[in-house]
Amino acid sequence: HSSQRTRAALSLLPQRFLSLDVLSCVNMAVALMTPCRLVSPVAPRWRSYRSPYPTCVRSMDRSIGRQTHTLRSRLLLLDRTMLVSTRAGGDALEGLDLDDLMPDLPDEEDLHSIQEFGGAIFSEAGVPLTFGNDDAAIAAMRSGMAVVDRCHWGRVRVTDEHRIDFLQNQTTADFKKLSPGQGTDTVFSTPAGRTVDLVTGYVQERSVMLITSPTTTGKLVEKMNKFIFMADKVEVNDISDKCCMFSLLGPKSADLLKEMQAGPVVDAPYGTHSLLNFKGSPVMVAAGGGLPVVGFTLIADTGVAGELWRLLVDKGAVPAGEEVWEQARVMTGRPAPGSELTDEFSVLEAGLYSAASLNKGCYLGQETIAKVHNKDAVKQQLWGIEFDAAVEPGTELMQDGKRVGVVTSYAAAPTIGSGHHALGYVRCRVSGQQVRVEGMTVDAGGVRGVVTQIPFPTRDFAPDALPQTKAKESKPAEVESEEDAAEKERKAKKLAAMEARVAAYMAAQKEAAQIQNSDNKGEGGS
Numbered sequence: 001h002s003s004q005r006t007r008a009a010l011s012l013l014p015q016r017f018l019s020l021d022v023l024s025c026v027n028m029a030v031a032l033m034t035p036c037r038l039v040s041p042v043a044p045r046w047r048s049y050r051s052p053y054p055t056c057v058r059s060m061d062r063s064i065g066r067q068t069h070t071l072r073s074r075l076l077l078l079d080r081t082m083l084v085s086t087r088a089g090g091d092a093l094e095g096l097d098l099d100d101l102m103p104d105l106p107d108e109e110d111l112h113s114i115q116e117f118g119g120a121i122f123s124e125a126g127v128p129l130t131f132g133n134d135d136a137a138i139a140a141m142r143s144g145m146a147v148v149d150r151c152h153w154g155r156v157r158v159t160d161e162h163r164i165d166f167l168q169n170q171t172t173a174d175f176k177k178l179s180p181g182q183g184t185d186t187v188f189s190t191p192a193g194r195t196v197d198l199v200t201g202y203v204q205e206r207s208v209m210l211i212t213s214p215t216t217t218g219k220l221v222e223k224m225n226k227f228i229f230m231a232d233k234v235e236v237n238d239i240s241d242k243c244c245m246f247s248l249l250g251p252k253s254a255d256l257l258k259e260m261q262a263g264p265v266v267d268a269p270y271g272t273h274s275l276l277n278f279k280g281s282p283v284m285v286a287a288g289g290g291l292p293v294v295g296f297t298l299i300a301d302t303g304v305a306g307e308l309w310r311l312l313v314d315k316g317a318v319p320a321g322e323e324v325w326e327q328a329r330v331m332t333g334r335p336a337p338g339s340e341l342t343d344e345f346s347v348l349e350a351g352l353y354s355a356a357s358l359n360k361g362c363y364l365g366q367e368t369i370a371k372v373h374n375k376d377a378v379k380q381q382l383w384g385i386e387f388d389a390a391v392e393p394g395t396e397l398m399q400d401g402k403r404v405g406v407v408t409s410y411a412a413a414p415t416i417g418s419g420h421h422a423l424g425y426v427r428c429r430v431s432g433q434q435v436r437v438e439g440m441t442v443d444a445g446g447v448r449g450v451v452t453q454i455p456f457p458t459r460d461f462a463p464d465a466l467p468q469t470k471a472k473e474s475k476p477a478e479v480e481s482e483e484d485a486a487e488k489e490r491k492a493k494k495l496a497a498m499e500a501r502v503a504a505y506m507a508a509q510k511e512a513a514q515i516q517n518s519d520n521k522g523e524g525g526s
Helices: 003-010 021-031 056-059 066-087 098-104 111-117 134-143 162-168 217-226 253-259 303-316 322-332 366-374 468-474 479-525
Strands: 127-131 146-147 154-159 182-189 197-201 207-211 235-238 244-248 273-278 281-287 294-301 318-320 380-387 396-399 402-412 420-428 441-444 449-451
Touching: 066 468, 111 303, 127 322, 134 146, 134 322, 146 303, 154 162, 154 217, 162 207, 162 217, 162 468, 197 217, 207 217, 217 235, 244 303, 253 294, 273 303, 281 396, 294 303, 322 402, 322 420, 366 402, 380 402, 380 441, 402 441
Parallel strands: 146 318
Antiparallel strands: 146 244, 154 207, 154 235, 182 197, 197 207, 244 294, 273 281, 281 294, 380 420, 380 449, 396 402, 396 441, 402 420, 441 449
């Protein structure tokens, strides 16, 4: 800006920003003196207007807090008003009254505004893609604390008297063994045992909340409503727009939750959840943040979404966008609909044993899943793959000229490992024999890759998820010996009785034959 505009703008500071400290005024002066190049016409509303000095404003001390946010908003309006006046050919500051512009200021507690102020870049759907700090966010998940906005994921509430029986028949997990305050992962599958979505269910006193993937919420609600019959007392409602959801990930997240009085959830099993009071509004905190790292899920009313996000960030959580979530998902092996969860892959192939049960009765896909497990017939499994360069999902995996699998997801994370991470299904049986997959070298379109272990998939059922006939195999050896001895004694007695009856029968037959022969000889002599 010209020195004349700068002096004029600075002359406003004592009148308009008396409540701000010296650092705020200095930062405003630096921002106003930063060269500006405008390449688009002035937007009708502030939200679509791009500030020419975002770097200076974003670098202000966090301690300024809300005053800094208000300062930035006023800077945007000040610059817009000056530009319009200048283009009209008048004095840049003539008739300027910032108080008249105050109705256009954003709500300071609006989540979108707070995230934008933090440097977020959004998708067309309003999902924060990145905060410009992807490497720092990935590092925070591993050794610090990161917060991810998952508001675009689905929240579906299942209510009424038959809700548990209904979910028992529709998904793979055993909901009947859960009490209010507990939770589990479960899978919506097809009748053929193919995957639709991996869902988390939280059992509450009068309802069950299901957390669905962003792309499947409508499909699953429609699917569930289709299976509600006249006599069923079940209601299914999509409440995604009524609440927000954040994942707090990283080893330091436990300390923050203890500070927020959520200690009982910190060391509890996965899915355990409880309610906290945040500014008079309930916040549900659950163990597990959606990825196989130390983490938690927070679900709150949309009215406190902005304040809750601000609190987590102010407490040291590094904000992470959808691009970071995707990197972490691929590196840890969580399957996603449309990639690893499709009608081409089964529940067991996706490594979702921990989310399924064979000991709870019938459900969609149960017969196929049980048959494949009992015959040990899983032919391919989900694995991680480290490549030397970027690859495209859908590329076939080759080894010695033969197809051994397919790439399903890819993510670049330059600071970790090879920097090129992927998920894919890899053949694990050849001619009916199990083969070692980990460490296998594969080729994907000319790019070399090495198959690696990933933490999310599981390869076997939990003991209580197997039928009772299987559970007997895990009894102590001494109990088995006593049972075996009793069984052998019972069989021996039964066999002895059978042998005695056979011997008696044979003796009777022999005696009858002898009498018959004697009678025949007597008749011949006479």
